[in-house]
Amino acid sequence: MASNKPAPEAPSPFSTDSYGGAERSVGEWNPTEDSIRPVRGRHRVAKQRGLARSSTVLGVGVIAAVGAGGMATAQDKAPVSISLPDSIADNLPDAKSLPGVGAFMSDDAEAAPVAAAAPLTTAGLTSAEAEQGTDAGEALRARILQQAEQQQASADAEAKAAAEKAAAEKAAEEAKKQQDEAEAEAAAKKKAAEEAAKKKAEEERLAKLAASFSLPASSYTISSTYGQSGAMWSSGQHTGLDFAGAAGSPLKAVHSGTITSAGWSGSYGYRTVLQLDDGTEIWYAHQSSIDVSVGQKVTTGETIGRMGATGNVTGVHLHMEVRTAGGSAMDPMAWLNSKGLSV
Numbered sequence: 001m002a003s004n005k006p007a008p009e010a011p012s013p014f015s016t017d018s019y020g021g022a023e024r025s026v027g028e029w030n031p032t033e034d035s036i037r038p039v040r041g042r043h044r045v046a047k048q049r050g051l052a053r054s055s056t057v058l059g060v061g062v063i064a065a066v067g068a069g070g071m072a073t074a075q076d077k078a079p080v081s082i083s084l085p086d087s088i089a090d091n092l093p094d095a096k097s098l099p100g101v102g103a104f105m106s107d108d109a110e111a112a113p114v115a116a117a118a119p120l121t122t123a124g125l126t127s128a129e130a131e132q133g134t135d136a137g138e139a140l141r142a143r144i145l146q147q148a149e150q151q152q153a154s155a156d157a158e159a160k161a162a163a164e165k166a167a168a169e170k171a172a173e174e175a176k177k178q179q180d181e182a183e184a185e186a187a188a189k190k191k192a193a194e195e196a197a198k199k200k201a202e203e204e205r206l207a208k209l210a211a212s213f214s215l216p217a218s219s220y221t222i223s224s225t226y227g228q229s230g231a232m233w234s235s236g237q238h239t240g241l242d243f244a245g246a247a248g249s250p251l252k253a254v255h256s257g258t259i260t261s262a263g264w265s266g267s268y269g270y271r272t273v274l275q276l277d278d279g280t281e282i283w284y285a286h287q288s289s290i291d292v293s294v295g296q297k298v299t300t301g302e303t304i305g306r307m308g309a310t311g312n313v314t315g316v317h318l319h320m321e322v323r324t325a326g327g328s329a330m331d332p333m334a335w336l337n338s339k340g341l342s343v
Contacts, residue, residue, distance in 0.1 A: 269311025
């Protein structure tokens with residue numbers, strides 16, 4: 001028999017709270033047009049600039065670690081269904097038309113399972129790491145640290161190479177400096193040795209010449225030199241070198257040669273002319289006596305006359321002149337020095 005009682009009402013999904021309002025169901029939330037307000041404007045997050053590179057790396061590592069943990073937590077939660085009113089759902093754009101999203105979507109129904117094959121907690125892990133159960137955040141952190149260590153090692157290697165290069169360049173520069181100094185020292189020693197050898201050779205040459213040449217007098221004093229000016233000489237200048245000494249002291253042939261003149265010669269008094277093999281003439285004037293004759297051959301150091309005071313003189317002395325083969329007078333002292341003789 002049918003009852004006339006009304007059927008019991010189904011429990012309402014809403015209950016009244018202490019404030020008299022409707023209490024939301026725990027099971028499902030279905031928003032309405034009245035409960036949804038349009039969101040206008042854009043929410044912008046200001047960019048942070050000037051972060052240090054190390055801070056950026058650390059931030060990326062933290063975000064990756066937190067993200068990995070969040071994905072692992074989300075994977076353990078049961079899915080929650082969300083429904084929208086038809087007025088809103090009908091106006092939503094197609095997901096494939098959204099910028100940057102359509103490229104990741106495919107019409108192939110079999111593609112979806114492939115994309116979801118790997119759990120979120122194993123994103124970016126190698127197969128070995130996944131088998132070992134390595135956490136994605138920890139793996140990313142380890143890779144970041146490894147990359148930082150590699151970069152530091154690379155920077156240290158570059159710094160070491162630069163230091164070694166600088167040290168090598170400095171060593172090469174120091175070696176070149178030492179080589180230049182050694183070469184300069186060797187050149188100086190060589191030059192000094194050459195000069196010493198040259199000086200020695202000249203001394204030997206002069207010694208050899210001195211053995212074949214002789215001074216015209218043994219005991220003397222130089223009373224007048226070549227080129228002196230005065231009224232005592234007819235030409236106004238002295239044309240020879242005067243050796244003052246004792247009367248009658250022997251006068252010697254300065255070198256071997258031939259007597260070309262021997263006798264009186266006016267203001268020169270008694271004069272003897274000795275011609276050497278190269279044509280140079282040696283004049284001996286103001287002699288007290290002559291011991292050789294014209295055409296006679298004499299040798300170095302042989303006596304050819306005696307010191308006197310004949311002719312135009314003021315005292316006893318030998319007036320010696322040196323003339324070239326052409327008759328030009330030269331300084332007797334310089335000529336004797338060139339033969340290794342010191343006057």
